[in-house]
Amino acid sequence: MEAGLPWKSITLGSGITAYSAVSSFSPRWSSTAFTGYFVSTWVLSFVAWACWKVILWPKVFSPLRGLPEPKNDSFFNGQWEKIRKLPNGVPMQQWIATIPNDGLIRYLGLLNQERLLIASPKALAEVLVTKNYDFQKPALMRLGLARILGYGILMTEGEEHKIQRRNLMPAFAFRHVKDLYPIFWSKAAEGVQAMTRQLLLDAAKDVDVSMTAPAGTTPVSEQQQPFQANGNNSPETEGWTGELEVGVWASRITLDIIGIAGMGRDFGAIADPTNPLFQTYNVIFKPSRQAQLLNLLGLFIPTWLLTRLPVQRNADVKGAAQTIRSTCAELIREKKQKLARKELTDVDILSVALESGGFSDDNLIDQLMTFLAAGHETTASSMTWAIYLLCRYPEIQTRLRQEVRERLPSIDDASATITSMDIDRMPYLNAVCSEVLRYFSPVPMTLREAAVETSIQGVKVPKGTRIILAASGTNRDPALWGSDSNQFNPDRWLSKHDGDKNAASGGATSNYALLTFLHGPRSCIGASFAKAEFACLLATWIGKMKFELKNPEDADEDKLEIKGGVTQRPAKGMHVKVKVLDGW
Numbered sequence: 001m002e003a004g005l006p007w008k009s010i011t012l013g014s015g016i017t018a019y020s021a022v023s024s025f026s027p028r029w030s031s032t033a034f035t036g037y038f039v040s041t042w043v044l045s046f047v048a049w050a051c052w053k054v055i056l057w058p059k060v061f062s063p064l065r066g067l068p069e070p071k072n073d074s075f076f077n078g079q080w081e082k083i084r085k086l087p088n089g090v091p092m093q094q095w096i097a098t099i100p101n102d103g104l105i106r107y108l109g110l111l112n113q114e115r116l117l118i119a120s121p122k123a124l125a126e127v128l129v130t131k132n133y134d135f136q137k138p139a140l141m142r143l144g145l146a147r148i149l150g151y152g153i154l155m156t157e158g159e160e161h162k163i164q165r166r167n168l169m170p171a172f173a174f175r176h177v178k179d180l181y182p183i184f185w186s187k188a189a190e191g192v193q194a195m196t197r198q199l200l201l202d203a204a205k206d207v208d209v210s211m212t213a214p215a216g217t218t219p220v221s222e223q224q225q226p227f228q229a230n231g232n233n234s235p236e237t238e239g240w241t242g243e244l245e246v247g248v249w250a251s252r253i254t255l256d257i258i259g260i261a262g263m264g265r266d267f268g269a270i271a272d273p274t275n276p277l278f279q280t281y282n283v284i285f286k287p288s289r290q291a292q293l294l295n296l297l298g299l300f301i302p303t304w305l306l307t308r309l310p311v312q313r314n315a316d317v318k319g320a321a322q323t324i325r326s327t328c329a330e331l332i333r334e335k336k337q338k339l340a341r342k343e344l345t346d347v348d349i350l351s352v353a354l355e356s357g358g359f360s361d362d363n364l365i366d367q368l369m370t371f372l373a374a375g376h377e378t379t380a381s382s383m384t385w386a387i388y389l390l391c392r393y394p395e396i397q398t399r400l401r402q403e404v405r406e407r408l409p410s411i412d413d414a415s416a417t418i419t420s421m422d423i424d425r426m427p428y429l430n431a432v433c434s435e436v437l438r439y440f441s442p443v444p445m446t447l448r449e450a451a452v453e454t455s456i457q458g459v460k461v462p463k464g465t466r467i468i469l470a471a472s473g474t475n476r477d478p479a480l481w482g483s484d485s486n487q488f489n490p491d492r493w494l495s496k497h498d499g500d501k502n503a504a505s506g507g508a509t510s511n512y513a514l515l516t517f518l519h520g521p522r523s524c525i526g527a528s529f530a531k532a533e534f535a536c537l538l539a540t541w542i543g544k545m546k547f548e549l550k551n552p553e554d555a556d557e558d559k560l561e562i563k564g565g566v567t568q569r570p571a572k573g574m575h576v577k578v579k580v581l582d583g584w
């Protein structure tokens with residue numbers, strides 16, 4: 001059933017009813033009588049709609065009622081309390097693991113909104129591949145995100161999406177991505193060197209931790225808390241070079257990587273944390289109460305009105321969209337000038353897309369906005385979780401460091417670079433990256449809506465049904481990954497013997513067991529880019545630095561506060577102690 005209040009139908013219906021009532025029952029036309037009839041009809045229609053939506057449809061009429069469901073629903077708000085309290089995707093993880101099902105689980109959310117959770121490879125194959133275009137991104141999600149992500153490939157649907165995907169595929173093909181490895185490596189190295197410099201500088205200066213940053217930026221003390229200079233070391237910081245917050249550094253570095261590898265422009269966020277583009281994303285991706293509230297209001301208010309409400313969040317999004325759009329427009333202008341002068345030999349994604357000739361300038365701006373946002377927050381989130389997990393498992397951190405130092409050149413060797421083959425030959429690095437992406441999927445869940453009446457595994461799915469694809473659940477489903485599905489174990493990705501084919505899928509029983517990049521025509525087009533970038537980043541960080549959680553209690557995953565929108569991170573940041581290591 002379609003979501004959202006049918007404003008237009010109710011208002012039009014109330015207008016017609018009020019007009020007919022005044023014409024039939026009033027001796028002469030009266031605007032007061034019209035308004036009275038209109039308002040009372042409108043309110044009655046709203047109440048009828050609300051009863052239908054919240055009680056009758058989900059509890060009496062929906063054809064999905066017989067499906068397995070979580071227990072202990074609240075009468076009006078289903079499982080909302082649990083969904084609200086736990087991190088995004090965690091309730092779905094629990095339901096997939098514990099509710100016996102044939103691939104479909106139904107649950108009710110706020111005001112009993114019905115949701116269909118896809119829980120088996122067969123059902124996933126239908127939604128993502130065989131009937132992919134029956135399921136689209138909900139309009140509210142598209143219109144909301146498109147302001148920042150652009151109306152590019154991520155947001156388009158149907159035929160338009162097919163064409164855009166076909167035109168962009170060559171730019172993301174592995175034969176191009178492999179040319180980007182040296183860029184990933186040198187930017188990752190630059191990032192580590194900047195982190196090291198900052199740590200040493202803070203140490204030398206014994207900076208006042210309460211130092212504040214320029215207006216609109218994160219205070220330095222929150223980004224990287226300096227360690228006490230030698231002699232002043234507290235027992236907790238003894239032997240460590242200093243402390244930092246992983247997420248901020250990861251975002252700065254990944255923004256520069258997507259800038260240079262995606263568009264051929266170094267944004268300079270590694271060198272300068274006050275960089276306007278970095279700050280723009282910082283504001284926009286920060287979990288915000290107002291953003292959550294606007295999402296809720298979206299149930300009742302049409303999107304065009306929602307996005308125009310005079311609230312700070314809308315102003316922030318508008319300002320951010322202008323900054324991002326104008327940066328992208330400028331990048332395209334520069335590249336086109338190069339192309340006209342026949343000087344375009346760059347390997348970045350924009351250059352390849354431009355040379356294909358399949359896009360108008362306006363459309364390319366939207367595509368760039370998509371790559372910028374989709375391509376840096378996700379990888380930064382992976383880095384945050386990777387460092388978190390390696391702090392929790394120091395023996396894995398040590399083993400990984402050993403492989404990196406044995407097989408890759410030091411980042412201090414300015415003449416050294418790496419190729420895709422160097423990374424391919426690192427079984428443990430690849431295993432750790434795959435396991436991080438499985439265990440903490442940067443995008444824990446995504447949504448679809450049935451665009452037409454359809455079916456999944458023979459079950460009738462009415463038009464408008466909300467579909468939940470929860471990587472957080474499928475990636476840890478014991479039925480697919482075995483009884484240790486909830487353990488972080490990179491070894492599951494290593495060959496146990498010659499020709500061990502299971503290792504490539506982490507020992508899972510199905511290709512659909514890993515949903516991190518989805519599957520099919522709407523899978524992540526940047527998956528090979530992201531995996532290569534992630535491997536280079538992790539290798540340089542672990543090769544050069546040792547990490548430990550600043551707050552040991554954060555090791556308890558169940559107590560760690562996690563917040564986020566599309567991607568997610570620890571609510572208070574990932575603060576770690578760092579030791580810069582010699583000998584590599």
Ligand code: HEM
Binds near residue numbers: 262370443447
């Ligand atoms: C670890 C890093 C990443 C993860 C986990 C990730 C995950 C995803 C997921 C789950 C989707 C599907 C969203 C949906 O349809 O609901 C997606 C789509 C997409 N991603 Fe990624 N992504 C990552 C990195 C990147 C990078 C680096 C780029 C670009 C350079 C990128 C570009 C895109 C684009 C353009 C789409 C839309 C594809 C389409 O609809 O046809 N992603 N990504």
